[in-house]
Amino acid sequence: MANQRIFITGGASGLGRSMALRFARAGWNVCIGDLNEARGAETLSALTALGVEAFFLRCDVTREEDLRAAATELGKRWGGVDVVVNNAGVAQAGAIEDVSIDDWKWIIDINLLGVVRGCRVFTPVFRRQGHGHFVNVASMAGLLDVPMMSSYNATKAAVVSLSETLHNELAEANIAVSVVCPSFFKTNLGDSLRTTDPRLSTTMARLLERSPITADDIADNVFQAVQQREFYVLPHEEGRKAWMMKRFLPRDIYAKVMRKRMSRMRPRTEPTPS
Structure with a gap:
């Protein structure tokens, strides 16, 4: 529907940018919130070239006052907002004993x-x-058990749980919720990666690059989910199959299968010279 309004955090690049452009192509007015003003300006230019009303706000999701300022500005400009996409996120990888509490807090x-x-x-x-409609971007890591990424998995699992709760809590208020759980796909998530082992950065980059699914593909899935008020958005077929195995197979069988599949996440080690 034309002239609807969407606000996307982390909207200047990666999946956020792809979602912004997808909704703009459908005639939506788009506001992107991000910390990177240079990328924000580039994405804003691409949005306005599509003939929609769009603007950029500097927004740090660790500051509630930034989000309140965004809500106020959306009210002034557009009289409100129809969809809010909580997309901004970062990545962290490392063995549980190596990841600092400061990185967990971050x-x-x-x-x-x-x-x-x-x-x-x-x-x-x-x-x-x-x-209204919330779109919360989680990850298949929040549904499965990716090794060496305990802090990332835990935050994404919490986003899934929060979304499931709000799906029930807000239904009577006519507020829809969708939770997006992609597997690896080509994006700039690696730019934010903190890791205790540099080899994990290489492993992450390899998995992201190999994905047959792009950010544009996932953005299209999100757009369809908003149109149809769907809750789970699981773009990757392999991820959907793995989630079904976790739900229905005995735990020990599922664990054996996943350990084998996820062994590719462990950093490759060079042979020790003899």
Whole structure:
């Protein structure tokens, strides 16, 4: 539907940019929130070239005041917002004994509490309007058990749980919720990666590059989910199959299968010279 309004955190690049462009091509007005002003300007130029109303806001999802300022600005410009995409996120990899508590706090503050803040700030907006739709970007890592990424997995699992809760809690207020759980795909997530083992950066880059699914593909899935008010958005067939195995196979059988599949996540080691 034309002239609907969407706000996307982390909207200047990667999946956020792809979602912004997908909704703009359908005639939606788009606001992107991001910390990277240079990328924000580039994406804004691409959006306005599509003939829609669009603007950029500098937005740090670790600051609730930034999200409140965004809600205020959306109210002034557009009288509200129809869809809020809590997309901003970062990555962290490493063995449980190696990852510092500071890194745990860092990723929780962005990946989990950034989504919590977005939902806290915009739920009252949606209630006043009588409608709204949250799209929370999680990951298949939040449904499965990717090794060497415990902090990332935990934050994404929490986003899934939060989304499931709000799906029930907000339904009577005519507020829809979708949770997006992609597997690896070509994006710039590696730019934010913190790792205790440099080899994991190489492994991550290899897995991202090999994906047959692009950010544009996932953005199209998100657009369809919003149109149809779908809850789970699981773009990768392999991820969907793995999730079904986890749900229905005995735990020990599932664990053996996943350990074999996920062995590719472990960094490759060079043979020790004899």
